[in-house]
Amino acid sequence: MKAETRRRLTELHTWTGLIAGFALFIAFYAGALSVFHDEIDTWAVPHPPAVSTDLIARGDALMAKIVEEHPAARAQIGMTLPGDHPSHEVAVYWFDKDWHIQGLDDAKPRGEDDEREGLADFVYSLHYTLGIPELGIYLMGLVSIAYGVALLSGVLIHLPHLVQDLFALRPGRNLKRLWQDAHNVIGILSLPFHVIFAITGALICLMTVAMVAFNVMAFDGKLVPLEDSLTGASPTVTASKVQAPMLPPHVAVEKARAVALASGADGFDPDYMRYLQYGDRNAAVEVRGRSGKTLGEYGSVALSAVDGRVLGVQVTGARDANHATYAAIFGLHFGTFGGTAVKWLYFLLGLAGAFLFYSGNLLYIESRRKRRSADQPLKVRAMATATVGLCLGSCAAIAVTFCANLVAAASGFDATMIVKPVFFVALAAAFGWTLWRRPARAAVDLLWLTAALSLAVAIADIALHGLRVDSGGAALAVNITCIGMAVGFASLARATARRVQSGDTNSVWAVAG
Amino acid sequence: MIGRSLAGVLLGLTLAIALTGLAVLCWPGGSVRVLVPAVVVFFPLYMVLILAAFLYRTASRAWGWMALANLLAFAALWIAQRTLQGLPS
Numbered sequence: 001m002k003a004e005t006r007r008r009l010t011e012l013h014t015w016t017g018l019i020a021g022f023a024l025f026i027a028f029y030a031g032a033l034s035v036f037h038d039e040i041d042t043w044a045v046p047h048p049p050a051v052s053t054d055l056i057a058r059g060d061a062l063m064a065k066i067v068e069e070h071p072a073a074r075a076q077i078g079m080t081l082p083g084d085h086p087s088h089e090v091a092v093y094w095f096d097k098d099w100h101i102q103g104l105d106d107a108k109p110r111g112e113d114d115e116r117e118g119l120a121d122f123v124y125s126l127h128y129t130l131g132i133p134e135l136g137i138y139l140m141g142l143v144s145i146a147y148g149v150a151l152l153s154g155v156l157i158h159l160p161h162l163v164q165d166l167f168a169l170r171p172g173r174n175l176k177r178l179w180q181d182a183h184n185v186i187g188i189l190s191l192p193f194h195v196i197f198a199i200t201g202a203l204i205c206l207m208t209v210a211m212v213a214f215n216v217m218a219f220d221g222k223l224v225p226l227e228d229s230l231t232g233a234s235p236t237v238t239a240s241k242v243q244a245p246m247l248p249p250h251v252a253v254e255k256a257r258a259v260a261l262a263s264g265a266d267g268f269d270p271d272y273m274r275y276l277q278y279g280d281r282n283a284a285v286e287v288r289g290r291s292g293k294t295l296g297e298y299g300s301v302a303l304s305a306v307d308g309r310v311l312g313v314q315v316t317g318a319r320d321a322n323h324a325t326y327a328a329i330f331g332l333h334f335g336t337f338g339g340t341a342v343k344w345l346y347f348l349l350g351l352a353g354a355f356l357f358y359s360g361n362l363l364y365i366e367s368r369r370k371r372r373s374a375d376q377p378l379k380v381r382a383m384a385t386a387t388v389g390l391c392l393g394s395c396a397a398i399a400v401t402f403c404a405n406l407v408a409a410a411s412g413f414d415a416t417m418i419v420k421p422v423f424f425v426a427l428a429a430a431f432g433w434t435l436w437r438r439p440a441r442a443a444v445d446l447l448w449l450t451a452a453l454s455l456a457v458a459i460a461d462i463a464l465h466g467l468r469v470d471s472g473g474a475a476l477a478v479n480i481t482c483i484g485m486a487v488g489f490a491s492l493a494r495a496t497a498r499r500v501q502s503g504d505t506n507s508v509w510a511v512a513g
Numbered sequence: 514m515i516g517r518s519l520a521g522v523l524l525g526l527t528l529a530i531a532l533t534g535l536a537v538l539c540w541p542g543g544s545v546r547v548l549v550p551a552v553v554v555f556f557p558l559y560m561v562l563i564l565a566a567f568l569y570r571t572a573s574r575a576w577g578w579m580a581l582a583n584l585l586a587f588a589a590l591w592i593a594q595r596t597l598q599g600l601p602s
Contacts, residue, residue: 009567322545325553
């Protein structure tokens with residue numbers, strides 16, 4: 001590669017990293033936690049309300065009521081099926097110009113973006129929207145594309161030294177070399193994981209947008225009408241205008257399970273079902289569920305909603321390339337294909353990913369450092385402030401949110417009302433603190449704060465609720481992980497403090513004077 | 514930098530759509546069967562094309578070659594849409 005090309009690629013890598021790095025740090029940190037979404041949810045709701053056994057029957061009645069009031073909902077109306085973590089909501093979804101949602105206990109429907117988020121759901125939505133309503137998911141799609149370009153350019157720049165530097169980590173006086181080595185080694189060793197995330201992240205966020213673009217530019221408007229059949233099992237259903245009674249949900253779910261198992265799926269755990277052309281003689285009912293021993297766990301079975309005849313089967317072992325690929329996108333992204341060990345691997349690689357973006361920013365600062373002056377250029381100071389305020393600030397803010405959830409749950413408040421505002425107030429406070437204290441001191445403060453809060457929340461939870469063995473070990477595992485994270489953040493805090501005290505004074509990481 | 518980025522982001526987008534669209538239309542054994550895999554391929558292809566704009570010696574070369582590639586790809590797509598079976602309507 002010519003030196004000129006390499007320089008341009010380095011510039012591209014720097015800029016895509018700058019644009020996407022902060023969003024990616026938050027996405028990876030929150031994403032790593034979200035690997036254990038259900039466990040965090042179990043932890044966050046220590047005394048879940050008793051679940052009634054007639055949820056499916058109530059959902060059935062609610063759907064019947066909704067199609068009476070909103071005839072347009074007949075085209076597509078469905079419900080989530082009962083799940084096994086406390087804030088999982090059984091709710092009816094229907095399409096009438098827009099998506100509408102009504103939970104079993106809701107008096108009236110709400111819009112798609114008006115989801116009440118508990119702690120686990122909030123951390124998850126932070127992962128893919130940064131907490132920005134409506135546009136956040138598309139923003140993260142664009143960030144994923146920039147991330148892909150940053151990965152490609154990073155690998156190309158590093159390619160000439162890839163093998164010889166693979167296991168090189170050179171501590172010593174040259175800090176830039178150390179950070180460069182750390183950045184490279186993490187980037188290369190977790191490259192397959194990053195490739196998966198750049199592609200599946202972009203896909204999950206932008207698939208519908210891409211479909212519309214292809215529809216217009218390449219397929220003469222014939223793609224969008226097919227879209228449902230590419231991801232679901234049901235063929236297109238046209239209403240006959242002759243009414244017929246519907247197969248009730250519990251019957252449809254049981255039938256679908258039997259059909260999926262007969263088709264060779266390893267288990268079939270239904271989590272969503274929907275009717276197409278509800279109440280019509282031609283109506284179909286489609287049940288989506290998860291199976292084991294496959295990369296893409298989701299599959300679906302479509303039945304006639306009148307007589308239960310099988311209309312389509314797209315489950316593992318019996319599906320086409322479209323459905324297998326679609327399911328694999330989610331399986332690869334969520335790490336649901338391999339049990340607990342893979343989840344822990346995803347958790348650790350997620351944290352390593354966050355470190356990759358953090359170290360990229362440190363590298364930016366270190367390579368632009370003025371070595372002979374205590375005053376550093378504005379861009380270096382701004383970068384240091386943004387890195388500490390946003391990256392470490394969001395770690396601290398998430399820890400604050402965990403504490404707030406614990407306090408709210410213990411004092412009887414509805415935690416879903418507070419988690420989002422608490423996070424953003426805490427993040428703003430952390431950023432303000434960084435501006436005021438300057439990045440060097442603020443980094444140490446925020447790391448100690450995160451460590452202290454992580455430890456405190458685990459101890460407080462155990463003190464308040466005991467070991468909670470009834471949760472199947474989930475709550476205990478969350479508490480132990482919190483303690484582990486506290487140890488990790490504390491060691492980062494100590495290392496950073498050492499740097500501030502005794503490192504080179506001509507740096508943003510030194511305390512002036 | 515800006516010139517090259519725009520060439521990659523804009524012309525790379527249309528080129529990636531045209532190329533994957535073309536591959537789908539030409540796919541032996543039926544276009545519908547590979548629609549989702551094609552969308553999966555589209556994203557890394559787009560990323561590669563954005564990067565490719567930075568491999569040209571000047572921004573105007575990037576614009577020129579990528580515009581030419583677009584022209585050829587869309588011409589081929591236009592012919593494919595009119596001669597091959599395409600998606601069922």
